[in-house]
Amino acid sequence: MPPLHHSHDRAAASAIAQALDAERLARILAPWIPDPGERTFVVRCIIGEGPIHHRGASYALLALAGAVAERLGSPGPGPGGADLAVPMRLPPHLERRDQDPPAYPLRLDPAGLDLLAGGEEDIRQVLVDAVTDGPPHHALANVALLNLLAAILRRIGERP
Amino acid sequence: MSSPTPPGSGGPSGPCDAAPPGLLQAFRTAAGELGHAGAAEIFVREIAEERGDAGVTAFRDVLGRDFPVADALAGRWLAGWRPGPPALAPLLRHLQGIHRLAVVGLEARHLDALVDARPDLEVALLAWNALPADWERIIANCGGRVQAVDLDGIFGWAGPHSAVLCLVYGDPAAGTVYAPPAWLRLNGPDMRPQFRSLIAWNILPVAFTVYPRWFHEVQVDDFTALEDA
Numbered sequence: 049m050p051p052l053h054h055s056h057d058r059a060a061a062s063a064i065a066q067a068l069d070a071e072r073l074a075r076i077l078a079p080w081i082p083d084p085g086e087r088t089f090v091v092r093c094i095i096g097e098g099p100i101h102h103r104g105a106s107y108a109l110l111a112l113a114g115a116v117a118e119r120l121g122s123p124g125p126g127p128g129g130a131d132l133a134v135p136m137r138l139p140p141h142l143e144r145r146d147q148d149p150p151a152y153p154l155r156l157d158p159a160g161l162d163l164l165a166g167g168e169e170d171i172r173q174v175l176v177d178a179v180t181d182g183p184p185h186h187a188l189a190n191v192a193l194l195n196l197l198a199a200i201l202r203r204i205g206e207r208p
Numbered sequence: 209m210s211s212p213t214p215p216g217s218g219g220p221s222g223p224c225d226a227a228p229p230g231l232l233q234a235f236r237t238a239a240g241e242l243g244h245a246g247a248a249e250i251f252v253r254e255i256a257e258e259r260g261d262a263g264v265t266a267f268r269d270v271l272g273r274d275f276p277v278a279d280a281l282a283g284r285w286l287a288g289w290r291p292g293p294p295a296l297a298p299l300l301r302h303l304q305g306i307h308r309l310a311v312v313g314l315e316a317r318h319l320d321a322l323v324d325a326r327p328d329l330e331v332a333l334l335a336w337n338a339l340p341a342d343w344e345r346i347i348a349n350c351g352g353r354v355q356a357v358d359l360d361g362i363f364g365w366a367g368p369h370s371a372v373l374c375l376v377y378g379d380p381a382a383g384t385v386y387a388p389p390a391w392l393r394l395n396g397p398d399m400r401p402q403f404r405s406l407i408a409w410n411i412l413p414v415a416f417t418v419y420p421r422w423f424h425e426v427q428v429d430d431f432t433a434l435e436d437a
Binding site for chain 2: 142
């Protein structure tokens with residue numbers, strides 16, 4: 049294990065990388081991404097790309113949400129749950145108005161955002177746009193966490 | 209004042225004395241349009257038929273330091289290895305679920321074998337190389353199966369069922385391989401999350417004994433998979 053801290057009292061990047069368990073994250077995402085190849089792709093985007101502190105933070109949040117979902121016996125997406133695309137952000141000059149951009153194989157379950165929007169479609173739309181925009185590692189971690197939270201909320205709602 | 213010795217000439221009493229005039233230029237042209245390994249296979253086979261191992265050794269001495277893939281391939285030939293069909297099965301396993309493939313690096317024989325093995329696969333070739341080449345001719349030789357793309361246009365090939373295939377060389381035991389400079393231009397945080405797989409296909413998985421001119425040492429970890437060709 050590399051030293052946890054360097055001279056500025058921050059964790060070494062290699063120490064963060066060693067703390068990330070790709071198999072654990074893949075297991076958590078499996079109900080939303082059944083295809084192993086597609087799942088590997090999304091896991092790489094979340095904890096294999098982007099700044100190392102994002103990778104570590106996303107992993108911690110998703111692993112914890114996954115643990116909560118597991119304890120609640122959450123079965124994953126509900127019927128018709130994850131139905132919103134997470135588009136790839138191509139360079140603007142390559143985007144085509146007559147064609148949807150390619151999308152990641154993880155789709156957003158908007159149930160949690162619907163709760164926040166309280167039936168206001170405009171609010172729902174801007175929140176969906178906010179969580180699916182930005183660098184792919186960020187957008188996909190957002191969506192994975194929201195899907196877990198939606199599953200957790202659904203499970204809590206089913207309880208007497 | 210004497211004029212400088214051109215690369216590959218071998219000097220006034222060097223091995224070039226035994227090499228045909230224009231060998232360097234001919235090899236450079238062939239490597240630019242067939243790939244370094246593909247050109248080396250042809251040259252080494254022809255030279256071996258004409259002059260045997262001594263000729264291959266001379267070829268290596270003349271061109272080796274300028275063309276490290278040719279040097280490594282000639283060394284392998286002298287050790288008894290002979291080129292065979294590319295090993296496609298391991299690569300094809302990584303291409304399951306992939307519909308569009310952007311190729312970085314040129315080895316015509318390997319590219320031909322790949323498009324024959326996956327007739328359904330859409331293939332783009334990044335038309336940029338450190339060696340001068342006639343890309344229209346290279347693409348025309350692919351029988352309509354391959355499109356040329358540039359560094360910008362390759363993003364038009366991105367998608368959840370798209371992959372990048374980079375042709376690499378060298379012994380990966382130490383965690384690095386040699387990639388064409390185009391890979392360095394392409395491999396960035398904008399490209400990496402927009403292709404499902406970033407596959408390295410190792411055309412010549414042997415240690416180089418000369419500086420890997422034309423190529424650059426990159427981490428094996430740059431790629432999501434590495435397979436020998």
